Amino acid sequence: MIKKRYGWWLLLFGLCVLLFLPGYLTLSKQTEAFKTSKKTYMAPLIMVPGSSATPNRYDGLVTELNKKTTVKHSLLRVLVKTDGQLKFSGKIRARDPQPIIVVGFENSADGEQNIYQQAKWFNIAFKRLQSVYQFNHFSALGHSNGGLILTLFMEENLSKYNVTADRLMAIGSPFNMEEKDRNVKTGMYNTLYKQRLYLPSSLTVYSVAGGTSLKSDGIVPDSSVALGRNVFQGSVKHYTEITVTGSTSNHADLPENPQIIKLMEQYLLTGKPKSSSKPN
Amino acid sequence: MQTEMKQFWGLIENGLVDWLSSDTYFLLKRILTVIFPLVWLSAMAELVVKGCLTSNGYYYQTLGVKNWLPGLSVWRTFFQLLQQIPAHLIAIMGCYVTAEWVSRFSGDHKRWVGITAVAGYLMLNTSSLSGSNATFYGASLGYKGLFLAVMVGYFVGWIIRLANHRTDSITTQNTIRGWALGMVILFAGIGLLVREFVTTGLVNVFYRFLTYPFQSTTKLLAMLGESLLNGFYWLIGLNGPLAINNNDVVSSLENFAYVITHDSLKNLPYPVTFHTVVDTFATFGGPGMTLGLIIAILLASDDHHERRITWLSLVPGLGNLNLPLLVGIPVVLNPVYGIPFLLAPLASIGIAFGLLKLGWLVPVVYPLYNAIPGPFQGFFGSGGHLSGLIVGLICLLVSVAIYYPFVKWNARLQGRIEERRSE
Incomplete structure (x- = not known):
């Protein structure tokens, strides 16, 4: 009987293979999609201050931010020593959906080579944080060179983790260092530009420039911040440039600038802002 | 002793023939025959909707239906009409x-x-x-x-x-x-x-009353018991309450979260759950491992009606929808097919449970798309681990082997039933 129905069985077998194939051929794509589709409850906001700052740099800022949102953000500070050892202070509250983690460096000096090294140190801190807290997405804020460190990290090391970056805010970050002429490209810019396609495609970037004059925030030239566009546009999901002027818009004061704090609340924090007393 | 056994067996066969040729069973068969076209049309449309036109369908995802089919939502509505109205x-x-x-x-x-x-x-x-x-x-x-x-x-x-x-x-x-x-x-x-x-x-x-005994479990006996009760509900014409691929939501999510953060399938928090065992390996073709029955009938049956219904039920069966088969053969209220209907899932549960405990089988951690052909569930759900495919095929073969003698037995009894009814 089986012989008689040989053709039918062949058809049945072929059908099974046919049904198996589409799943088999797209298997790795599907698995990857599953992995990135499920987001962990915790998504920290990682802050990296600029040169010469300690991990305590943002204590005041975090207190200020916590006054304005319904969900309080706990604060963890990480200091990366020159030998790669980590020193923690502060702590993350259990079930905090968005703790703030500030990563500083024992050697926080300025300079191109130092920044490359700090990006490597940041990777050490990130590796430990991710393995301890098990998050699979996060947002980041970098002030000045901190923005460069985060960008370098995202280009060079982020793909090693099963972690996606949601948002990055770079405040007064000199993508072309202190070079005022936008036609002269520094080594830092060239590196960032060359590796730009490794940036996470799901990332949303806000680049905030301060303006005390029409050309700079006192230290970083506008043109250097603006060159960030060449790095991010087309490589990430969205890129937005914002310029803030007025008092406290000089380079060092930018993280405490009320306008910029509002931008952080709006774009980086997940806790709802406390409702204002009267609707307009 | 042997003659006593023979007598006992004869009594059982007579009882079965009595039931299968009784007026009540005749009425039930009549009802099932009347509703079969509705059930079949509804199942075919459900397969298209679930598998091809909704975002968690196997064919929708793997064939990228969204990218080439214009008017997706119109098609979905069209097939939902074909599914729901006949079903209602x-x-x-x-x-x-x-x-x-x-x-x-x-x-x-x-x-x-x-x-x-x-x-x-x-x-x-x-x-x-x-x-x-x-x-x-x-x-x-x-x-x-x-x-x-x-x-x-x-x-x-x-x-x-x-x-x-x-x-x-x-x-x-x-x-x-x-x-x-x-x-x-x-x-x-x-x-x-x-x-x-x-x-x-x-x-x-x-149904709220019926679903009461069904609890999430990691114990073998509880799994076997729930599978038996679920099968029994189906046999007497009730929707068994165990939905396919929808059990143990919490432990499945925790397993899944573990894989995402550790990028490894080793040391999962819950390797043995109702989902990794019963959902994945004991529902090929739908409840009762009826894909095994389909193959057994195509192998062993000469009954024209039975073969026709089986061919018609093959396509929905490959998407784990077996109502056409249950109603068309019928399996419902038929003790001859009822026995393997209850036994085949138990065998699969035993195999999968044992191999998971031994660590020879990689558990299913990724969400299973709707309408994945049953034997492939273990493979795709583990991210393409060969052990899932091999165990899937073993379970299928075992279920065919369990159904096979009952198909032969049914054919023999049918002869007697026809004699009885023509008397």
């Missing part, structure tokens, strides 16, 4: 056919009885969610409500027949109309009572 007629048809047949009238008289029963059944299943309007709760009108619908049909047909028993033919029409009106008013009253207590009709209360 199942219980109603069952109720109608039963009442007609039980009343033993002919012509207009029997139609009256049928319509009365349908009206009565509908009155038990209105939803009180929309205030005093009588809206129906769709699912109760489908296969899910068939059991209750047949009961109502039987009751109405029987009462009217009884009432009419002593009257002569001239008064029959008026008597039937009078009793039909009485029945409708009676059911309206019961329906009103039901609405007082539940918002979604009597069928759902019934």
Whole structure:
């Protein structure tokens, strides 16, 4: 009987293979999609201050931010020593959906080579944080060179983790260092530009420039911040440039600038802002 | 000893033949034959909707349907109509056919009885969610409500027949109309009572009661017990409450979260769950591992009707929808196929449970798309681990081996049943 129905069985077998194939051929794509589709409850906001700052740099800022949102953000500070050892202070509250983690460096000096090294140190801190807290997405804020460190990290090391970056805010970050002429490209810019396609495609970037004059925030030239566009546009999901002027818009004061704090609340924090007393 | 065994066996066979050639079974077969086209059409459309037109469908994802099919939502609505409307007629048809047949009238008289029963059944299943309007709760009108619908049909047909028993033919029409009106008013009253207590009709209360014993578990005996009870519900014509691929949501999510953060399938928090064992390896072709029955029938049966139904049920079966097969063969209320229907999943549960415990089988951690052919679930759900595919094929082979002798036995009994009915 089986012989008689040989053709039918062949058809049945072929059908099974046919049904198996589409799943088999797209298997790795599907698995990857599953992995990135499920987001962990915790998504920290990682802050990296600029040169010469300690991990305590943002204590005041975090207190200020916590006054304005319904969900309080706990604060963890990480200091990366020159030998790669980590020193923690502060702590993350259990079930905090968005703790703030500030990563500083024992050697926080300025300079191109130092920044490359700090990006490597940041990777050490990130590796430990991710393995301890098990998050699979996060947002980041970098002030000045901190923005460069985060960008370098995202280009060079982020793909090693099963972690996606949601948002990055770079405040007064000199993508072309202190070079005022936008036609002269520094080594830092060239590196960032060359590796730009490794940036996470799901990332949303806000680049905030301060303006005390029409050309700079006192230290970083506008043109250097603006060159960030060449790095991010087309490589990430969205890129937005914002310029803030007025008092406290000089380079060092930018993280405490009320306008910029509002931008952080709006774009980086997940806790709802406390409702204002009267609707307009 | 041997003769005693033979005698005992003979008794069992006689009992089976008695049941399978009885009037009651004949009625049930009639009902199932009437609803088969509805069930089949609905299952085919459901396969298209679930597998190809919704975002968690196997074919939708793997063939990238969204990218090349224009008017996706229109197609979805079209197939949902084809799925839902025939499905919603199942219980109603069952109720109608039963009442007609039980009343033993002919012509207009029997139609009256049928319509009365349908009206009565509908009155038990209105939803009180929309205030005093009588809206129906769709699912109760489908296969899910068939059991209750047949009961109502039987009751109405029987009462009217009884009432009419002593009257002569001239008064029959008026008597039937009078009793039909009485029945409708009676059911309206019961329906009103039901609405007082539940918002979604009597069928759902019934099912809330039925699903009570089903709890999430990691114990082998509990899994076997729940699988048996679930199979038993299906056999007596009730929707078994275990939905495929939808159990153990919490532990599945934790397993999944573990894989995402550790990028490894080793040391999962919950390797053995109802989902990784029963959902994945004991539902090929639908509840009862009926893909095994399909293959066994195609291998061993010479019955033209059985083979035709099986070929028709093959495509939905490859998407784990087996209602056409259960209704068409029928497996429902048929003890001959009922035994392997209960046993085949138990064998698969035993195999998968043992291999998972030994660590030889990688558990399913990724969400399973709808309508993945059953034997491939273990493979795709583990992210393409070969052990999932091998165990899937072993379970399929074992289920074929379990069904095979029963297909042969059924063929032998059918001969006797035909003899008996022709007497």
